[in-house]
Amino acid sequence: MKVLVINAGSSSLKYQVIDMDNEQMLCKGLVERIGDSTRSNICHEKVGMDKKKSVQPIMDHTEALRCVLSVLVDREYGVISDVSEISAVGHRVLHSGEDFTESVVINDEVIAICKKNAVLGPLHMPANISCIESCKEVMPGTPMVAVFDTGFHLTMPQYAYMYAIPYEDYEKLKIRKYGFHGTSHKFVSGVAREYLGEENSARIITCHLGNGSSLAAVKDGKCIDTSMGLTPLEGLVMGTRSGDVDPAVVEFMANSKKKTASEVLTILNKESGFLGIAGESDFREITRMAGEGNERAQLALEMFGYRVRKYIGSYYLALGGLDCLVFTGGIGENSAIGRAEVMKGLETIGIEFDYKKNQKFDRAAVVEMSKPNSKVKVLVIPTNEELVIARDAVRLTTK
Numbered sequence: 001m002k003v004l005v006i007n008a009g010s011s012s013l014k015y016q017v018i019d020m021d022n023e024q025m026l027c028k029g030l031v032e033r034i035g036d037s038t039r040s041n042i043c044h045e046k047v048g049m050d051k052k053k054s055v056q057p058i059m060d061h062t063e064a065l066r067c068v069l070s071v072l073v074d075r076e077y078g079v080i081s082d083v084s085e086i087s088a089v090g091h092r093v094l095h096s097g098e099d100f101t102e103s104v105v106i107n108d109e110v111i112a113i114c115k116k117n118a119v120l121g122p123l124h125m126p127a128n129i130s131c132i133e134s135c136k137e138v139m140p141g142t143p144m145v146a147v148f149d150t151g152f153h154l155t156m157p158q159y160a161y162m163y164a165i166p167y168e169d170y171e172k173l174k175i176r177k178y179g180f181h182g183t184s185h186k187f188v189s190g191v192a193r194e195y196l197g198e199e200n201s202a203r204i205i206t207c208h209l210g211n212g213s214s215l216a217a218v219k220d221g222k223c224i225d226t227s228m229g230l231t232p233l234e235g236l237v238m239g240t241r242s243g244d245v246d247p248a249v250v251e252f253m254a255n256s257k258k259k260t261a262s263e264v265l266t267i268l269n270k271e272s273g274f275l276g277i278a279g280e281s282d283f284r285e286i287t288r289m290a291g292e293g294n295e296r297a298q299l300a301l302e303m304f305g306y307r308v309r310k311y312i313g314s315y316y317l318a319l320g321g322l323d324c325l326v327f328t329g330g331i332g333e334n335s336a337i338g339r340a341e342v343m344k345g346l347e348t349i350g351i352e353f354d355y356k357k358n359q360k361f362d363r364a365a366v367v368e369m370s371k372p373n374s375k376v377k378v379l380v381i382p383t384n385e386e387l388v389i390a391r392d393a394v395r396l397t398t399k
């Protein structure tokens, strides 16, 4: 059974086709700069072949989807001979609001609820909905499933997800913490539980550290707290996002810089984090510059590690101790410097980190990065959000 996984951003569309008989990816690709007639392009990669990039006008997500389907049936680069070979489509949808605690088969009612919740994710939700509607049009009859980025976090207790603002603003406007990267936190915490056994993994902190970063506290497989909030802006220091700031900064910046609140939020989302502190958003650049003695890059690195540690400390108490800490995401999986920066001083909570192994290790489904007698296990687990989406698509459409 072949599943098409779609992950739409405001001007991009990522896709994969996965053969769910053996959970192997057959191809993946990215449509970028949708809406920019001269620079929009599709970059497709069939497993075992070189990437194929073609620049062509792609004006909206429906056109993007048509491009994807046509490359999927291409004689040379394709992986199916007819679109009907796709048994189900799994859509990554940013925001569930409070409506879906689980993935769901998409029907008109689900689409209507997603439209109602679009206000909670104004950049991504319109693209997610438009891809769903395009699929409905272009692949009528193929079942579709929505997998929500917020879904895994909806088990948080109310005292953890509430902001201390007037209660009616929560009731009427649904302003609260939701959290994101849910499929990733779900996947890696699930792998950790399988690896360590449930009795040795009751209390896990998952660190998804990438361009966007978040932590989750997972108790007995369920999320009890997470660092992102109503939007992905809250929490850690990220590539271009500030993470936690005093909300009063918004008015202060707006008045001082003669900007609107929305312009200030653009600064906090797109011009802050590593980029704001050190002029580069990419973590590899930050570590390279820090290594060459650039003080701003060193500061960005320290701020990043310190903020992650502060969250680890608070989740340690929220969980009542810790059995396992998991690193994942582009930085968490690949950057020895990033992991070491986070680990500074964590011996106090029973983590004996193996700094030597951290420097030199071979990627695998699970790598143990703590010393053998460490009370808390530290694991590096490559995330696979597409597989979570494809698994849910199979589970819900073959029932």
Ligand code: AMP
Pocket: 209, 210, 211, 212, 239, 281, 282, 283, 284, 285, 329, 330, 331, 334, 335, 336
């Ligand atoms: P993601 O958003 O999960 O794709 O992660 C992107 C981030 O991971 C970027 O900041 C990259 O610089 C960082 N990253 C990816 N590969 C490496 C690597 N080998 N070493 C250090 N950082 C990396």
